[in-house]
Amino acid sequence: MAVYINDTCINCGACIDECPVEANVDEDDNPTDEDIYHVYADKCVECVGYFDPPACAEACPTEGCIGWSDCADGATCMENRGEAGEPVIE
Numbered sequence: 001m002a003v004y005i006n007d008t009c010i011n012c013g014a015c016i017d018e019c020p021v022e023a024n025v026d027e028d029d030n031p032t033d034e035d036i037y038h039v040y041a042d043k044c045v046e047c048v049g050y051f052d053p054p055a056c057a058e059a060c061p062t063e064g065c066i067g068w069s070d071c072a073d074g075a076t077c078m079e080n081r082g083e084a085g086e087p088v089i090e
């Protein structure tokens, strides 16, 4: 269904322009009010049909900052994705 950004995000901005579906927002637009970047789960397609691995995680300089969340039934998910909670890139 999506990837998520955890609180190790340093707000560097490297991910935001990489997303092909504009699912990433910066801390000012984070709907959770956390002072970190955010991925809208209902927009993220895990880069299926665009990139492998997911472009935001590839661009992120912070180790393990972007992780997999659950793959909901009927959602667009990568075939070789990790389990929920695991980093997208180790």
Ligand code: SF4
Binding pocket: 002, 003, 018, 019, 020, 021, 022, 023, 024, 039, 043, 044, 045, 046, 047, 048, 054, 055, 056, 057
């Ligand atoms: S995995 Fe791809 S579609 Fe999802 S937020 Fe990252 S760059 Fe955007």
Ligand code: SF4
Binding pocket: 005, 008, 009, 010, 011, 012, 013, 014, 015, 016, 037, 056, 059, 060, 061, 062, 065, 066
């Ligand atoms: S690239 Fe990583 S550290 Fe930088 S803003 Fe995006 S999630 Fe945060």
